[in-house]
Amino acid sequence: MLSERSAQIVRTTLPAVGASLGTITELFYRRMFEERPELLRDLFNRANQASGTQREALAGAVAAFATALVDHPDERPDAILGRIANKHASLGITSDQYTLVARHLLNAVAEVLGDAVTPEVAAAWDEVYWLMANALIALEARLYAQARVEDGAVWQTMEITGRHEETPDAVSLVLRRADGTPTGPFVPGQYVSVRVELPDGAHQIRQYSLSTAPGLKTWRITVKREYSADGRVPEGEVSSWLHTHARPGTTLQVSLPFGDLLLDQSESPLLLASAGIGITPMLAMLEHLAATTPHRPVTVVHADRSPADHAHRLELTTLTNRLPNASLHLWYEDTDHPDLDAVADHINEGLADITRLSPTPNTTAYLCGPLAFMKAVRTDLLDHGLSPRTIHYEVFGPDLWLSKP
Structure with missing residues (x-):
């Protein structure tokens, strides 16, 4: 892991680097796209670049990784890396692209922080980057091997x-x-x-x-x-x-399919909580459960603006009804709809609130939807005694979980 000398330097400089990461990542992307405009045109999400959310996600990931290295020097923060590796594999990222990123990212650090970046500081943060990059390269190579394709051939x-x-x-x-x-x-x-x-x-x-x-x-x-x-x-x-x-x-x-929101194969109770279009992975899980382990206890929670906005509403009801030990709970901001009485055990008006569902501590939870929704549900689940390691989530778009308070 991070050498002792570099760990001391990173620990000392992390506040300054962290405070400037927004500026650093903005400069990094700008310089890289000036050199390689085809990356913005054909690989990176232009909308996320324009909104700044990709810069926020990168800054959050780098800060979280560096913090984990200095706080837990004997551990590799694979929980941070796994999500990134799956996203990279789904884009066909290859190991040679990490050298390009290294050059522009470390140059941006030096340009933004100026004289504070001594040769020793530059070497320490170069070590941080390549620890992260090499770990991602290894994880992505494993994903490609599992898919039985050459690196990037997805x-x-x-x-x-x-x-x-x-x-x-x-x-x-x-x-x-x-x-x-x-x-x-x-x-x-x-x-x-x-x-x-x-x-x-x-x-x-x-x-x-x-x-x-x-x-x-x-x-x-x-x-x-x-x-x-x-x-x-x-x-x-x-x-x-x-x-x-x-x-x-x-x-x-x-x-090819990738992603780390993977339905576990145990018999533990499940809680599937979604909002809006976040319903989609839950449908695959429910259909799979109905075909393989229909008696597994499942609590299904979904929140939406209204029944008319709820994609796959009737399908969700049908799948839940195929599971003898499942219950469906819907929250709508607007409950004006003629047949709501037929679609759920509990229909609620307003924002989702799972506090009265009382999930047991051995429940495994899967969350998908807007970040605010998932953070609120996760907080409630932790308050009910669930372990953080049993709460899994999926984010559509840049993962801002680590960069938002």
Whole structure:
């Protein structure tokens, strides 16, 4: 792990580096894209770059990793690294790209902090970076090996065979491999990347959870159209393209499945908590449970703006009803809907509140939805005695968990 000399230097300089990470990551991305503009066009999410959320996520990850190294020098913070490695694998990242990142990131540190970056300080933070990079390279190589592909060779051509309008803003797409071969296995909770060519020639990539159980000849994803902050103008580049152009017969470039929100195979009670489009990995888990271990205790929680906005609402009810020891609990900000009495044991108005559900301490929980929702649910679960290691989450987009208070 981190050498003793470097650990002392990193511990001393971490406050200054941490305070400047926002500026450092902004300069890093700007300089890297000036040298390699195709990375912004064809690999990185342009919307996240424009909003600054990718910079926040990178800063949070670097700060968390460095802090873990100095606070726990005998441990490698794999919990931080695993999520990043899966995302990188879904994008087809290869080991050679880490050298480019190292050069621009460490140059940005030196430029922002100036004379404070002595040769000794630069060497210590170079050690931090390569500890993180080499760990990610090893994890990603393992993921590629498990998928039985060469490093980065994750893309396949898939054809849309079905399209269903789940809500006015959410559409599900059924996919099969264009060459007719089987789609391949995955673990409920995993996602795929979808790469599309936009009108300006850019190839942008987004991740979507697989929303049906493994073992089928097809996969399914559900795409929510992204809007501007005022909710008036569609602004998601890929989601808008898919809503407009994705039809049966359309071909897409789709990655192999990755992700670390993996349904465990024990008999412990489960709590599946989702909000909005975060319902998608829960559908795959529920369908898999119905086919394999239908008697496992499951508490299903979902929050949405209204029943009309709740994608896969009837499917969620049907899947829960197939499990004898499952219960479904819905929260809607607006409960005005004619058939709500038929869809859940408990229907609630307002924001989700699981305090009265009283999950047992041996429960394994899976969370997916907006960050504020997941943090609130996680806090409630910890208050009920659940161990942090049994609470798992998935974030659509940059993982800001570590960079937000």
